Amino acid sequence: MNDLTIGMAGSGGDGIVSAGESLMSAVAKQGYFAILTKSFGSQIRGGESSCRLRVGTEPVLNQGGTLDVAVALNWEDFLRFGGELPIGENTAVIYEQKCGAPPEALHLAVHPPGLIQAVPFEAMALQAAGTRQAKNNLVLGLLAHWFGLPGDAIVAGIRKRFAAKGEEVLQGNERAFALGSDYAGANPLVPARSLNPPLAASRCLVTDGNEMCAKAALFAGCRFFSGYPITPATEIMQHMQRELWKHGGSFLQAEDEIAGAAAAVGASFAGRKAMTATSGPGLSLKTEVLGLAGIAELPLVCVDVQRGGPSTGLPTKGEQSDLFAAAFSAHGDMVRPVLAPISVADIFGVTVEAFNIAEQFQTPVIILSDQEIAQRKETVAAIDTSRFSMIDRLAPTEAERVDYVRFRFNASGISPISRPGMAGGNYLASGIEHDERGEPTASGEIHRRMNDKRLNKLNPLKQRRNLFTIEGDANAPIGLISWGSVAGTALEAFRAARAEGIEAKLMIPRLLYPIAEEIYQEFFASLRTCLVVEQSHQGQLHRLIRMWVNVPSQFEAMARSGANPIAPRDILEALRLRAGPPVHSPRLQANNLPSPI
Amino acid sequence: MISPETVEGGIPKPAAYVAKDYRSDLKPIWCPGCGDYGVLGAVSRALAAIGRPPHEIAFISGIGCSSRIPGYTTAYGFNTVHGRALPIAQGIKLANPDLIVLVAGGDGDGFSIGGGHVPHAIRRNIDLTYIMMDNQIYGLTKGQLSPTSPRGTKTPTSVYGSLEAPVNPLLYVLAYGAGFVAQGVPADLDGLTKLIEEAIRFPGFSFVNIQSPCVSFGDAENQTKVQRAKMRKLEAEGHDTTNRNRAMELAQEYVQTLYTGVFYRDPNPAPTYESRMKILQQGQ
Numbered sequence: 001m002n003d004l005t006i007g008m009a010g011s012g013g014d015g016i017v018s019a020g021e022s023l024m025s026a027v028a029k030q031g032y033f034a035i036l037t038k039s040f041g042s043q044i045r046g047g048e049s050s051c052r053l054r055v056g057t058e059p060v061l062n063q064g065g066t067l068d069v070a071v072a073l074n075w076e077d078f079l080r081f082g083g084e085l086p087i088g089e090n091t092a093v094i095y096e097q098k099c100g101a102p103p104e105a106l107h108l109a110v111h112p113p114g115l116i117q118a119v120p121f122e123a124m125a126l127q128a129a130g131t132r133q134a135k136n137n138l139v140l141g142l143l144a145h146w147f148g149l150p151g152d153a154i155v156a157g158i159r160k161r162f163a164a165k166g167e168e169v170l171q172g173n174e175r176a177f178a179l180g181s182d183y184a185g186a187n188p189l190v191p192a193r194s195l196n197p198p199l200a201a202s203r204c205l206v207t208d209g210n211e212m213c214a215k216a217a218l219f220a221g222c223r224f225f226s227g228y229p230i231t232p233a234t235e236i237m238q239h240m241q242r243e244l245w246k247h248g249g250s251f252l253q254a255e256d257e258i259a260g261a262a263a264a265v266g267a268s269f270a271g272r273k274a275m276t277a278t279s280g281p282g283l284s285l286k287t288e289v290l291g292l293a294g295i296a297e298l299p300l301v302c303v304d305v306q307r308g309g310p311s312t313g314l315p316t317k318g319e320q321s322d323l324f325a326a327a328f329s330a331h332g333d334m335v336r337p338v339l340a341p342i343s344v345a346d347i348f349g350v351t352v353e354a355f356n357i358a359e360q361f362q363t364p365v366i367i368l369s370d371q372e373i374a375q376r377k378e379t380v381a382a383i384d385t386s387r388f389s390m391i392d393r394l395a396p397t398e399a400e401r402v403d404y405v406r407f408r409f410n411a412s413g414i415s416p417i418s419r420p421g422m423a424g425g426n427y428l429a430s431g432i433e434h435d436e437r438g439e440p441t442a443s444g445e446i447h448r449r450m451n452d453k454r455l456n457k458l459n460p461l462k463q464r465r466n467l468f469t470i471e472g473d474a475n476a477p478i479g480l481i482s483w484g485s486v487a488g489t490a491l492e493a494f495r496a497a498r499a500e501g502i503e504a505k506l507m508i509p510r511l512l513y514p515i516a517e518e519i520y521q522e523f524f525a526s527l528r529t530c531l532v533v534e535q536s537h538q539g540q541l542h543r544l545i546r547m548w549v550n551v552p553s554q555f556e557a558m559a560r561s562g563a564n565p566i567a568p569r570d571i572l573e574a575l576r577l578r579a580g581p582p583v584h585s586p587r588l589q590a591n592n593l594p595s596p597i
Numbered sequence: 598m599i600s601p602e603t604v605e606g607g608i609p610k611p612a613a614y615v616a617k618d619y620r621s622d623l624k625p626i627w628c629p630g631c632g633d634y635g636v637l638g639a640v641s642r643a644l645a646a647i648g649r650p651p652h653e654i655a656f657i658s659g660i661g662c663s664s665r666i667p668g669y670t671t672a673y674g675f676n677t678v679h680g681r682a683l684p685i686a687q688g689i690k691l692a693n694p695d696l697i698v699l700v701a702g703g704d705g706d707g708f709s710i711g712g713g714h715v716p717h718a719i720r721r722n723i724d725l726t727y728i729m730m731d732n733q734i735y736g737l738t739k740g741q742l743s744p745t746s747p748r749g750t751k752t753p754t755s756v757y758g759s760l761e762a763p764v765n766p767l768l769y770v771l772a773y774g775a776g777f778v779a780q781g782v783p784a785d786l787d788g789l790t791k792l793i794e795e796a797i798r799f800p801g802f803s804f805v806n807i808q809s810p811c812v813s814f815g816d817a818e819n820q821t822k823v824q825r826a827k828m829r830k831l832e833a834e835g836h837d838t839t840n841r842n843r844a845m846e847l848a849q850e851y852v853q854t855l856y857t858g859v860f861y862r863d864p865n866p867a868p869t870y871e872s873r874m875k876i877l878q879q880g881q
Contacts, residue, residue: 226684226688245874245878248878249878250692250878254717255684255713255716255717258681259681259683259717262677262681263684263685263688263691264688265677265685266657266675266684266685266689266690267688267692269675269685270688270689270693272692274688274692289681291678292678296675419693420652420653420655420693420696421652421653421693421695422652423652424652426652426671428667428668428674428675428676429674429676430668430676431676431678438668439623439668440665440668
């Protein structure tokens with residue numbers, strides 16, 4: 001096989017996530033591509049934890065659908081993840097023997113018996129290492145043997161991880177791995193399956209979206225960060241704190257979300273490229289500052305790592321339900337650009353682009369990341385940073401500073417911006433409406449002209465075709481649109497559909513707002529039907545597009561909220577349904593595909 | 598001292614600054630007789646005494662009558678949103694520690710909607726000067742109860758008299774460990790100017806509470822003339838400004854006794870956030 005998806009669940013102390021991480025780093029070193037996603041209950045310690053690792057010989061676009069292998073260290077924890085760890089008819093199910101037969105809820109009564117293995121994980125770990133904690137390495141031994149995973153690289157990883165813990169612990173864990181491997185040899189899966197060797201020995205970086213976002217910000221010249229800890233965005237802040245000083249930058253852990261955004265706006269006013277990062281609840285709080293940055297025409301990058309909402313919602317699980325909030329929250333007429341990455345690799349370019357747009361257009365920009373991109377580990381090929389050029393805000397010339405007019409009306413709407421310390425550039429920035437010189441005004445006429453300036457200056461953004469990925473047959477009757485982490489799933493389904501001969505085209509916007517009317521209109525021109533795939537209840541991009549663009553007669557949303565990801569198969573079947581004569585598809589019903597809105 | 602030869606960006610720099618160099622042409626929206634005129638006068642005189650060019654000063658405010666003050670100066674001004682002047686000012690100072698950063702606002706801006714930010718600005722000890730224009734009323738919205746209004750105050754939002762005890766700004770900032778705490782009145786312009794100048798020169802977070810009377814909605818017993826008669830200069834009372842506990846005792850007489858002057862000046866100012874930040878930036 002070219003592609004293997006493993007799902008594992010256990011209690012917090014079982015080390016299931018660190019087993020996933022070991023496996024991830026071992027396969028990445030061998031030249032495989034992989035995505036590792038983790039899912040937890042919201043407990044601090046203990047509670048249930050799980051991970052999914054998808055390994056492929058080709059670049060992996062998403063975390064996959066049905067598992068090829070399910071590992072349950074106990075059934076109770078496994079079941080808590082429900083649809084996050086879906087078992088299909090070909091899934092190998094491996095479970096702790098002492099926990100007893102699979103629960104009825106999993107419907108394994110008619111499962112191929114050769115694919116079910118009850119393994120005494122705990123007893124074997126105790127036997128090999130004298131401790132239950134070696135269970136996870138025992139699991140790795142089993143998986144390595146059964147699926148042809150690189151055992152040597154895994155053992156090298158175990159050695160590295162346990163080197164500091166003393167020879168005894170190290171050897172115990174190595175013995176656990178070996179015992180697992182032997183057990184798998186003696187108890188083969190039927191039918192046996194094995195992952196094909198990697199196509200090339202590539203050198204991939206293994207990283208997650210939050211770290212990648214922070215690295216991109218530093219690369220883009222961000223020299224100020226302030227924020228407040230919030231799941232699942234905190235790692236951005238932690239990384240910035242660790243690294244900013246080395247670049248001569250400044251960092252502030254703010255007392256609350258509002259102050260986090262406010263200090264960043266202050267730093268921007270003082271001339272620095274500045275960023276804040278948060279999740280939905282923080283975005284709700286930051287909106288007044290986003291409004292201020294909008295009217296004061298100050299660049300600011302605000303990352304929202306989306307989680308399930310509203311309110312506290314699902315803090316540890318991803319969703320794509322903050323698009324409306326990103327586009328519309330804060331009062332008054334304001335357009336602030338909203339960008340969304342589709343993968344860990346993609347967030348680099350999107351973040352650099354966000355800084356460039358913020359600086360060029362003197363506007364706040366929101367990056368809508370999501371928990372999956374933020375916290376999953378992904379193999380990322382080296383990024384060619386030479387393809388990025390950096391934009392700095394337009395500074396007033398010496399001549400312009402003799403009689404400086406900060407908000408001067410001009411054709412582009414972008415007027416040169418000074419900063420404190422710059423002689424002759426003195427001006428009043430304000431949240432109150434102001435005239436060209438920055439003087440507060442109550443004039444409706446000036447307000448109207450300033451709104452024109454602030455909103456129209458963003459029009460060129462709507463022509464930025466490089467912010468849209470469009471693939472497929474230009475004249476296809478079937479269209480697919482998706483954004484954020486789910487776009488990787490849509491892309492895989494789309495390619496599979498095309499391989500089946502379905503005439504379709506795909507659009508993945510990185511610019512979600514303002515809506516690029518012309519780009520959508522062109523995309524829609526040939527379409528009879530179009531499906532917008534996103535992970536929210538309302539299908540927020542679907543509705544947003546309708547507000548600005550004349551859509552095809554069949555313009556439908558596949559919108560699903562919750563931590564249950566939309567699998568490539570769901571989208572593929574929806575495309576098949578739209579391509580051919582209507583066929584009855586029992587599987588579609590079994591997967592509970594929501595009816596189009 | 599100002600060096601007369603400095604020319605930057607084609608803008609000639611005067612040999613020495615006078616107060617009017619810090620005053621813009623904008624006409625204040627304040628009512629005739631408002632205490633804030635005195636504050637503006639004192640701030641510009643203090644800045645002239647310090648002598649840094651206006652473009653090296655960032656003057657940040659929130660929302661309210663008093664928060665209009667940055668626009669009436671020639672400094673870089675930022676008239677922000679209600680209650681957020683302090684975090685914005687901290688971002689500015691950390692982005693460019695060479696600037697003089699002044700923050701101004703009213704008691705509602707600083708101790709009600711923005712009250713949560715004050716302790717954190719103090720404990721970080723970022724070198725900025727917070728000028729509180731305390732009039733015990735919401736003036737811009739025409740006279741509602743403010744966080745420093747005395748208990749029993751009758752206003753349109755407390756027609757039967759306020760049910761709450763007021764915030765004590767002096768005690769508040771002393772309790773959180775501010776290194777420089779003073780109180781002044783516009784009625785004593787020279788004294789106020791000196792306090793603001795001292796506050797700006799203090800290396801760390803400094804706080805000046807100014808009892809700035811509201812002529813339109815304020816207490817008739819707290820207007821300029823009355824203040825001039827009521828004020829008691831701490832210096833004349835022989836107060837030891839290095840004695841923090843004594844300062845807190847005196848601060849408890851907020852409103853009852855109108856003390857003016859320095860309540861507390863830390864004789865050994867703590868290191869600022871910026872100074873520690875510079876060490877990290879230099880990789881030490």
